Amino acid sequence: MSEPLLEIKNATKVYGGTGFFSKGRTTVALQDFNLTIDAKPATITTIAGESGSGKTTLANLVLGFIKITDGQVRYKGVDVNTMSSGQLMEYRREVQAVFQDPYAVYNPFYRVKHIFDMVLKNFKLAKTKEEGRALIEDALNVVGMRGEEVLEKYPHQLSGGQRQRMMVARAYMLKPRLIVADEPVSMVDASLRAMILDIMLRLRDEYNISFLYITHDLSTAYQIGDNIHLLYQGAVAERGNTVKVIESPKHPYVQLLINSIPVPDPAVKWGGEEVTTLDDEQMRANIASGCRFYGRCPHRMDRCLKKAPPLYSVGEAGHEAACYLYTPETEAVR
Amino acid sequence: MTVQMERKQAAQHVGANDREITLEVKNLKVYYATPTGAVRAVDDVSFHVYKGEILGLVGESGCGKTTTAMAILRMVQPPGRIVGGNVLLDGIDLVGLNEAALREVRWNTLALIPQGAMNSLNPVMRIHTQIAEAIQTHEGRQPKDKLKQRILELLTMVGLPSRIYDMYPHELSGGMKQRVCIAMAIVLHPSLIIADEPTSALDVVVQRVVGQTLLDVKERMNVSMILIGHDMGLQAQLVDRIAVMYAGHMVEVSPVESIFAEPLHPYTQLLIESIPSIKERKPLKLTEGITHDLRNPPPGCIFQERCPKVMDVCRADRPWLRPIKPEHYVACHLYE
Numbered sequence: 003m004s005e006p007l008l009e010i011k012n013a014t015k016v017y018g019g020t021g022f023f024s025k026g027r028t029t030v031a032l033q034d035f036n037l038t039i040d041a042k043p044a045t046i047t048t049i050a051g052e053s054g055s056g057k058t059t060l061a062n063l064v065l066g067f068i069k070i071t072d073g074q075v076r077y078k079g080v081d082v083n084t085m086s087s088g089q090l091m092e093y094r095r096e097v098q099a100v101f102q103d104p105y106a107v108y109n110p111f112y113r114v115k116h117i118f119d120m121v122l123k124n125f126k127l128a129k130t131k132e133e134g135r136a137l138i139e140d141a142l143n144v145v146g147m148r149g150e151e152v153l154e155k156y157p158h159q160l161s162g163g164q165r166q167r168m169m170v171a172r173a174y175m176l177k178p179r180l181i182v183a184d185e186p187v188s189m190v191d192a193s194l195r196a197m198i199l200d201i202m203l204r205l206r207d208e209y210n211i212s213f214l215y216i217t218h219d220l221s222t223a224y225q226i227g228d229n230i231h232l233l234y235q236g237a238v239a240e241r242g243n244t245v246k247v248i249e250s251p252k253h254p255y256v257q258l259l260i261n262s263i264p265v266p267d268p269a270v271k272w273g274g275e276e277v278t279t280l281d282d283e284q285m286r287a288n289i290a291s292g293c294r295f296y297g298r299c300p301h302r303m304d305r306c307l308k309k310a311p312p313l314y315s316v317g318e319a320g321h322e323a324a325c326y327l328y329t330p331e332t333e334a335v336r
Numbered sequence: 337m338t339v340q341m342e343r344k345q346a347a348q349h350v351g352a353n354d355r356e357i358t359l360e361v362k363n364l365k366v367y368y369a370t371p372t373g374a375v376r377a378v379d380d381v382s383f384h385v386y387k388g389e390i391l392g393l394v395g396e397s398g399c400g401k402t403t404t405a406m407a408i409l410r411m412v413q414p415p416g417r418i419v420g421g422n423v424l425l426d427g428i429d430l431v432g433l434n435e436a437a438l439r440e441v442r443w444n445t446l447a448l449i450p451q452g453a454m455n456s457l458n459p460v461m462r463i464h465t466q467i468a469e470a471i472q473t474h475e476g477r478q479p480k481d482k483l484k485q486r487i488l489e490l491l492t493m494v495g496l497p498s499r500i501y502d503m504y505p506h507e508l509s510g511g512m513k514q515r516v517c518i519a520m521a522i523v524l525h526p527s528l529i530i531a532d533e534p535t536s537a538l539d540v541v542v543q544r545v546v547g548q549t550l551l552d553v554k555e556r557m558n559v560s561m562i563l564i565g566h567d568m569g570l571q572a573q574l575v576d577r578i579a580v581m582y583a584g585h586m587v588e589v590s591p592v593e594s595i596f597a598e599p600l601h602p603y604t605q606l607l608i609e610s611i612p613s614i615k616e617r618k619p620l621k622l623t624e625g626i627t628h629d630l631r632n633p634p635p636g637c638i639f640q641e642r643c644p645k646v647m648d649v650c651r652a653d654r655p656w657l658r659p660i661k662p663e664h665y666v667a668c669h670l671y672e
Binding site: 052053162191192194195196218219220221222224225245248258259260262263264265266267268269271272 | 396397510538539540541542543544547548566567568569570572573592593596607608610611612613614617618
């Protein structure tokens with residue numbers, strides 16, 4: 003078996019606790035997270051969850067923006083934290099990012115071709131100007147744009163969809179193996195969303211680029227994702243094949259999430275049970291011991307408070323849910 | 337006081353199908369002056385809102401939804417300007433009012449839940465102080481116990497526990513802050529609430545809670561609402577009628593059931609088709625979208641450059657909103 007492309011082992015990130023004012027007050031943003039992305043075939047792995055679930059923390063860990071508290075992020079078998087500068091440079095080239103806000107990443111004073119020129123310069127991709135220009139043109143063609151139409155414009159002259167597609171083109175130009183896409187379509191209009199998702203699919207199938215697709219929107223994940231990890235309060239609630247998880251969710255939280263997605267049909271009203279939300283204080287209180295979803299769970303049991311549930315297998319192809327409803331014993335009773 | 341009396345008289349005003357109309361917008365035009373010509377952000381838009389209904393105002397970013405809302409509130413900032421048209425709220429034309437009279441209307445009869453409303457709460461004021469401020473600014477000083485009673489009732493109305501009365505905004509979650517904003521919007525019993533993307537920054541579960549709160553408030557107070565948004569799924573769940581805007585124009589207005597059953601305008605069809613489904617996995621529907629320059633719209637239909645069904649007549653004549661089915665209006669040459 004070949005080495006996996008990216009391997010995250012027991013990643014834990016704890017914020018706070020060291021400052022003068024925040025001594026002892028810590029926030030566990032991510033708890034014992036495990037994830038493997040195989041080198042071949044390329045896949046789209048979705049990380050989903052509500053705000054504060056730790057999905058952006060995970061993206062920042064993979065991109066090396068923040069330091070891991072415990073655990074490892076391994077790229078092609080090498081721990082990212084112990085990489086030599088040469089390896090790190092390669093890692094930075096092969097792991098690219100596309101961010102949420104397609105406007106904030108541009109400097110409004112430069113023409114948009116600046117972002118491509120920077121990449122060419124920093125990674126020394128081209129020997130001559132013509133060669134560089136050809137690389138840019140090629141990358142833009144992949145996302146369905148032409149250089150002469152856009153390169154000389156300023157960011158404000160492009161639509162949100164165009165700006166976001168150029169970010170994907172920029173990432174593509176470096177021939178990455180993995181693109182971390184943090185909510186790439188949440189600020190793009192619904193009618194243009196499909197185009198960006200389609201580009202992601204094409205990059206996966208034609209260019210063998212894997213994606214770590216971070217989103218709160220389960221419906222787009224369902225349309226393009228291969229595997230999904232659903233986070234709740236920093237821990238995995240459920241994971242498995244995207245279609246399996248969304249069509250038959252097992253964890254009570256995931257069931258609640260999927261029932262809450264508004265159906266675009268006035269005749270079909272929101273289903274499931276009445277929803278409750280908790281304020282931040284209560285949320286934090288619940289994390290201290292046991293299952294993080296206890297306070298909102300309709301099926302809560304006493305044992306949920308004692309210890310957080312591990313992942314239990316609930317179906318084929320690695321479909322797992324962190325819930326005591328699915329222990330082998332309770333399964334036998336049912 | 338005169339405003340109050342006029343409002344009573346205007347309440348007699350009824351619509352074509354005998355439903356009482358709260359807000360009527362007629363031929364509204366809002367232009368933004370730029371050195372290279374006026375940007376027609378809202379161009380000749382007409383619609384109305386019945387009493388006790390939620391009207392959804394949808395369209396992509398930049399289509400003029402928020403500008404329309406700001407024009408209704410008379411809060412368009414320069415270089416923007418209301419160039420023409422009328423906004424009749426309970427029969428009073430807001431476009432002609434002076435600042436003093438506007439102050440009477442704003443918040444008393446016309447409330448706004450702004451975009452990202454939860455960030456509009458003052459972080460150093462307790463929840464009850466902020467709500468009390470909204471009341472006392474408009475109604476003058478009030479006895480303490482009565483005020484507290486009223487605020488607590490208000491919190492119950494939007495489904496919040498009374499213990500948040502003494503809390504600060506940072507102690508609440510996003511959805512709760514949003515509901516505090518809804519509470520502040522209804523405190524003076526307005527006849528129209530404009531909610532600009534009230535759930536855009538919230539995740540689906542919280543979005544559902546806030547949406548249900550809005551529905552609940554509408555039912556109990558019989559208030560009219562304009563719900564601005566681009567999430568068609570959410571609109572299907574919440575609104576009674578939908579008005580679709582494109583590039584500053586109204587292209588379709590219809591009851592929600594009718595528009596989802598059979599969207600008529602090609603742009604509406606595109607909007608509805610582009611909603612990703614969680615029921616079936618299907619190939620993505622792609623659309624190229626470049627809107628014309630809003631400074632000089634082409635002659636004819638404003639959607640001609642993106643329309644898959646464009647005809648010769650679309651490039652020459654501008655289609656006007658006309659009824660195709662009961663209450664279902666569309667501006668498209670396909671239905672002539």
